Amino acid sequence: MKKVLPILCMLLSFHIMAQKAAVIVNSPSSLQGEKVFAGADFGTDLTSNLWTADLVMANPNLGCSPLTNSAEIAGKICVIDRGICLFDQKGQAAATAGAIALIILNHNDQTNRGGPPFQMAGSAAVSIPVVMLGYQDGIDIKEAMKSGTVNVTLGGFPKEDNDVSISKSQCDGALTQPNVIHPTYGSYLLSQLRGATDFNFLPGGMINNPGKLGQANAKLGCEISKGSTSLYKESVDITNIGPDETGRGILSKAFSDVSNGAGRYSISYSASIAQSEKYLSDNVYNTYFDLSGGIISKSRFNVNDRAPIFSGAYYFGGGASFREYMMPFSLPYGKGLMIDTLYSNILANAPLASAYLEGRIYRWDDSNNDNEINTEEMTLVALGSKTFDASETRTSAVLTIPLENLEGSELVYTVKNDGELHFASVQYSGGSQEIFMGYDHDYNQRMYVQAKDSAQTLEYIDYPYLNTATQAPSGGPDMDVAGLFYFDCNGSGANEDEVIYSPIDIAIHVSGMVATKDLNNKSMDVKILGNPVKEILTAEIQLQSAEKITYQVVNSLGNVIYQSTEKESTTTVLRSFDLQGIASGNYFLKVRSANAIITKPFIVIK
Secondary structure, three states: OOOOEEEEEEOOOEEEOOOOEEEEEEEOHHHOEEEOEEOEOOOOOHHHOEEEEEEEEOOOOOOOOOOOOHHHHOOOEEEEEOOOOOHHHHHHHHHHOOOOEEEEEOOOOOOOOOOOOOOEOOOOOOOOOEEEEOHHHHHHHHHHHHHOOOEEEEEEOOOOOOOOEEOEEEEOOOEEEEOEOOOOOOEEEHHHOOOOOOOOEOOEEEEEEOOOOOEEEEEEEEEEEEOOEEEEEEEEEEEEEOOOEEEEEEOOOOEOOOOOOOEEEEEEEEEEOOOOOOOOHHHEEEEEEEEEOOEEEOOOEEOOOOEEOOEOOOEEEOOOOOEEEEEEEEOOOOOOOEEEEEEEEEEEOOOOOOOEEEEEEEEEOOOOOOOOOOHHHEEEEEEEEEEOOOOOOOOEEEEEEEOEEOOOOOOOEEOOOOOOEEEEEEEEOOOOOOEEEEEEHHHOOHHHHHHHHHOOOOOHHHOOOEEEOOEOOOOOEOOOOOEEEEEOOOOOOOOOOOEOOOOEOEEEEEEOOOOOOOOOHHHEEEEEOOOOEOOEEEEEEEEEEEEOOEEEEEEOOOOEEEEEEOOOOEEEEEEEEEOOOOOOEEEEEEEEOOOOEEEEEEEEOO
């Protein structure tokens, strides 16, 4: 395959973190110890000092307006909940109230976006250090504060002789990514894993040595589990890591056991040495992937929000002109499956009022058998769109776009052959807003892609995304210039291994139900009014001649969950269906007359 071009995106700084910063609870004894934290690209440098004080909760707790308890906060470490306003605004509120430092507590649990702490971005001047703690630590700290004093020390601690950690790369102070290997997909279909080699995940990663002494023999471990059941536990020795250096290791045994079925598989990486270490919170990195009945996504997927996971502090892209963002995927046993919905996260530099975006599915047909994608080999097979209301005030949104088939007589695109390479994309044709896409930065694919490239086995399916700012004459992406983007982090003007390998926040829903062909598309027309649906589904049906109509609401597994028939023959019907008892998910309205059957996809969001 031809090399994918890196595309310059913006200027940031990029380096391997080596200095030791920590957040340590001194009291009460029930909470004592080091806490996992993330810093910010604004505020005082954490490594420049040590700050010790009791914690005081801000009032109001979100810190988006001047704090009313500044007398209590002065000289203390302020605690503020995440939410509503920008992180740097919270920092300014705490500093104005006299706090010596700020701890922001993440407000979402692990099933949602952002449970663990992440690096925070901001542009305003903040005169105190700012860190974030994770959701569970936040709950524990707030509970302890109700009954007594919580004392914390945070900042830059002197280097220890012996200290290792899971390596992380940092760009601009707010984009921090673990240097480990993740599975190719954050969410994938269990139905596509039938053979022994269909799922073959080989773990690996990098260990950082921020200590004073070299480490002759460090160990990189990986454990994979489902629930409380451990399925894989292996390690590899990484030798001779000098001070402020990193070592790389690939485990010798792959994980391929998916016999435990659908659900969440947890991955825990660990860095260890024989010597005792004072700081251990950065020795472990935890992540996960899902095996699903219907979701494919290179990023991880939030089932509760029906959205791909956006992790880290940055959206990327921008520009008010044409942009197309693509996720490559393949279904080795895909023949007959239907692709009905696309999900994504977007951000704009202004309110999304009247913004128009399309969700698209392309199939690659390698017509000349050269194993290289040419623009004319990309066939648009499914299409949907989203137009925001003219009164829309949000600058970010989760896109949920039902897709209609553009190939054949089925209403929903049906995969024709096993193993075909497809691309799910979000296309912005241009407008008054600059549109940015979300990425799952914690699910970094750098090591995976580079390992495949070194082994000369890299294929298009391995990329976490492809982007282009050039539109082909056909209206689709110009694949000749599509590629990954990079940040000129050191300002050199050249790409020096600064490509971003974060999976793009695009996901699709795939159904096992085979679409029903229309008996006569011209004899009946069905329109769903308002999609997604919350409680009431409304459909408008028009027929060429008076006929009795039968309705079925079918779930994504093909099960009929509602059925009724009109009592009288008619040519026009405006029909409402009460869906209050139906869970969120993907559904189909099937309308049948004597001469036609039409199936329309819709989504229920509670």
